Each structure stands twice: as structure tokens, then as C-alpha cells.
Amino acid sequence: MVTIYDIAKRANVSPMTVSRVINKSPLIKESTRLKVEEVIRELDYVPNKQARSLTSKETRLVALVIPDISNPFFTNIARGAEDKALQLGYHLILGNTDENPDKESQYIGMLMSAGVDGVLLVPSGEASASHVKKLVKRSIPFVYVDRIIPQVPADSISGDNLQTTRQLVQHLIALGHRKIAFINGPSSLSNVQERDQAFRETLQLAGIEPNPAYMVETHFKQDNFDEIIAKLVSLQQGERPTAILAANNFIGVNTLRALRTLQIRVPEEMAVTCFDDPDIIPDYNPFLTVAKQPAYDMGFLGMQLLIERIQSGAPASTRKIVLPSELIVRSSTGKPQE
Template identity: 35%
Template sequence: MATMRDVAEKAGVSITSVSHFINNTRPISDSLKEQIELAMTDLDFQPNALARSLRLKQTKSVGIIVPDSANPFFANVTRSIEKALFANQYNVILGNSDGDLDRALLYLKVMTERQVDGLIFIDVGASGDVLNAALRSLNIPVILIDRIVPGVEVDYVTVTNIRGGFDATQHLISLGHRRIACLTGPRGLTASMDRVAGYRQALSEADLPLDENLIYTGDFQFESGYDGARQLLNLSPRPTAIFACNDLMAVGVMRAAAELGIVVPSELSVVGFDDIPLAKFSAPALTTIAQPTEQIGILTANRFLKRMQNQDLPPEQQILETELLIRQTTAPALTKRG
């Protein structure tokens, strides 16, 4: 097996120059780089990543913990982060907490034991003091995405969830809907609570009464959208529109409406949140509040890279704008209903 000494001899340079090239610890000329790269290729030289990480006190790995790796929103954000970090020679270790606090805590333990250089975390919701204490105890950079964990002073990247909930509801109000239901995410999630706050604010500003019977607590999955819609659409009078706090639940709503013989959008308007790829390919195409998933991932990766350069930077909060995308699942309310 070739060594750095072999590479240095073949390239006609010093071992020190080879070391600086491999570890990126000092600038070297382009001509020396070319000589070393050719020698490494000819000798099939593979640097010892473990030894290098021990010297530099970096493993070039980042842990990402998500609550649902099957959810297209989290998958798209994670892909964007991985792409940006990979371009900077970082590897990603992914953990799926499946919305379970104990699993999230276990992944925190496993990833710190593997000495990841930093952690990107999306809260499972209703985490309480245990997770807060675990995150505060970490001595590596931590970045929160989408969901703020109260009491944890770290970097986070999120969106204007209140504004998004408001825009979704105001759009339905502008179409003449007055009995508007809301399918929420799990209790305790800041993202869900903020979207519901926007829903409540829009009703209040339009002088519409808030009927708590029209608010159904879901879990951001297809099934809870389906179950919630079945319950809401059996009310009398039933809602003429439903705002679902994510697209997966909105698709569940559309399935339930179809089974009940309720036509979307002529008899029921539906708005989602996220703009996952399925939204524009559903039939009819889903009106939704779009989150800039690629931008979220890029900003998160860039913030991590800045943290690796200077871990004494003050925490930074980046809040991105959401956007209402009007497609085919919303229409003016009928003046009379059966």
C-alpha cells in the first residue's frame, strides 16, 4: 500500500507538501498540486481519513435528524442540505426519529459518539425539557430547521408559518367561504401552532366566528387528513373549505371528499401547506402554501459551514417567506348547499 513518502518521491516534492495538499492546511502552487494528484492517481494512494480527522479534530461528517424521512418535504430539504455539504467534502449521517422523542434522543447520543462535526435537527414536537437539555449540552454546532425548540439558543432556519396560515385562510375567505375548517399538525409543534395562529388571525380580521368544532388535530400524515375530513364533512352544516397544515393531510382530505361524493373544488375547497412534488400532480392540482425547500437546505448548509469556521458566532435566525400557489382545488363558495 502506497504511503505519503511514496507519493512525495514519485511527485518529486517534499512529504510536507503532500501533507499540506491532503489536509488543506497550507496553500501550495497549482503546479505542485498537479504533480501530487498525478502521483496519487498512479500509485492509487488513499489518504487515511480516520488519521486525518484525529489530527484536524474534524470527521467531515454532519448528523441530520428528521421526524419523518418518508415525508417529501423533509426528504427534499435533506437532499438540498446533503448536496451543498457534499460539495464541501462533508458526509451526511441521517437519522429518522419517526416522531418519537426516545428515538431522537438515541440518535443524538449515537451521532455525538460518532463525533459528527455538527448536528442539523428537526424537532419531533412536544419534546419538553429532556430534549432541550440534551441539545443545550452539545458542544458541537446545532442548527434547527422548520420547528423552533423553545429555550434552545442556536441557529435556526424556518419560514413565515403564521403568514402562510393567514394567506391560506384569507384566500378561502376571498372566495366567499365562511365556514372554513382547519386540520392541524401534532400538538406542541411550533410550525403547526403558528399556521393555526395565522388561520385564527385571518378569521378574526374578516369578523368571522371561530368554531372550535372546525379544528381537527392531525399528525401530518395522509391518514389523519382522511380521518379528519371524514369527521368534519359529516358536521351539519359542513365546512365549505378546509385548510390542511400540510400537503399530505390535504391529499387525505381530497380522498375522503371523493368517497363521500363531495366534488373538489365546486363543493369543497382545499388548501395545503409545503408544496411537495405531489401537490402539482394531484388531480385536481392542489392549491398550497409553498415553502422554499431548496433555499432552506442551502441556507442551513451555509450556516453550518460558517459555524465550522467560527463557532463563537452569535445564534442567527433566518426566516424565509412562504408563497400562496393557487391551483385547482379552490373555487368560489356556493351560495346554497344541500
């Protein structure tokens, strides 16, 4: 294996000079740098990352911790984050928590041990606060994606939960729906809270009082949608909702499956719309009306924010980027039956 001593001998310089060239020290003359770099290429030398980290205190490793790699929304975030990391000369470590705070804690501990330069994080819930505080204590930069932990401020990038929810509800109201159910995620999540707030406010502005019987909270990884939908459609005919808004693509697809099992026709008997596009599920796409969030851009720009923090630490104040969604109207929404 080629070492810096081999490089130094061939280039007729000291090993310290080779080390400084590798770590891009400004103290090296341009002619010396070019000579050493030429020898590095000739010998096909690959720097030892652990050795470099001892002198530069950088590993060029960054991490992305997401709650569900099987969800195409988070897969697209990962693609954007990886593309930006590689573009800026960093390598990405991916962690999948399954919305489990204990698993998330294990990942955070492992990443700190690995010496990552920074973490891009989709928190699993309020319990994430204790994990994130460990990053703060170790002075490891981190950026929130999609969700935040308000009590531990940091840079963040997310979709516009308030405006997107308004768009979806207004779309249903414009079609004539007044009995609209909302199947949302766990109330401990910041994006869920914003969507709940916007749902209620949009109905009230339209003169519709939110019905507690139509408001459902579920876990994103839970598999009880047959029960949830059966309960909604079992309401008396005059009280049954005519439309369902789902808080993410998996809830939307599982809602369609449950309605199919119950032989409820969509959209004739029940309109369905959701956040995010289930673009890898051909049976239901392009059937669902969706608000498509720019997941790739969230990962790409989130990684840019993170690496800016790693490299400069500035600015002192936290930055918040909110990206708009695209409403895509398909055949799962229509006018309610008379």
C-alpha cells in the first residue's frame, strides 16, 4: 500500500509537506503542491480517512437519518441529499429509524462514534429532543428536514404544511364536500400539528365546523386502516364523510385499499386525496389526487445547509426554508353524491 512516505521520497519533500498538500494547507508553495499532486496521481495514492481526520478534524462523512426508507417521499429526500453531498466532496451514511425513537437514539450514538461531520435529520417525534441535544453537546452540526424539534433550534427545510393542507381542503370544498375526514399522523410531530391546524382553520373559514368524529390520528407505520375506514363509513348515511384527506401517501394508498375491500366506490361514494405522490405504486397511480412535495429538493438543499454549517458555522441565527407543493388533480376526487 502506498504511504505518504513513498510520496515524500518520490517527490523529494518531507512527509509533513505531503500531509499539508493532502489537507490543502495554504502554507505550501504552488510549485511544491503541483509536484506532490503529480506524484500522488502517479502512485495512485488514496488518503487514509481516519488519519486525515486526526489532523484536519474532518472525516468528510455526513449522515441522513430518516424514519422510513420504504416511503418514496423519504427515498427522494435521500437521493437529493446524496447528490449534494457527493457534489461537495462528502460521503453519505444513511440511517432508517422506522419511526422508532430508540432506534434513532442508537443511530445518533453510532454516528457520533464514527465522527461524522454533520447530520441531516427527520426526527421521529418529541422523544428526539434528547438525542438531538447530544449532537449539540458534541458541537456536531445538524439540520432538520420535513419535521423539527422546537425546543432544540436548528436550520430546517420543509414543505409548506399550512398552505398545502389549505390547497387540498379547498379543492374538496370547491367540489361540494362539507363532510371531510382527516387521517393524520402522530400529534407529537411538528408537521402533523401544522396540518391539523390548517385543516381546522380552512374548514372554519368556509363555514364548516370540524367534526371530531372525522378526525383520526394514527401512526405512519401502523396497519389498522381497514378498522379506521370501516369506522368512518359505518356512520349513518347522513353523517358519513364524503371525502377523506390522508396525511401522507401510505395513508392515502391504504385508505384506497380499505375502501376497495368495503366496496366503497372512489370517487363516487368517497373522494380521497393525500400529501405526497405514491409514485412507485402503479395500481394507484396516477389515480390519487395529491399535493406533491419537492422531496428531492428538500434533501438537496438540506444537505447544502448542513455542509455550509460544517465548513463555516455561519450564520449565527437559524435558517428556515419552506418549499411549496404542487397540487395534482386526478380521478380520486369528484363531487359528492346528491
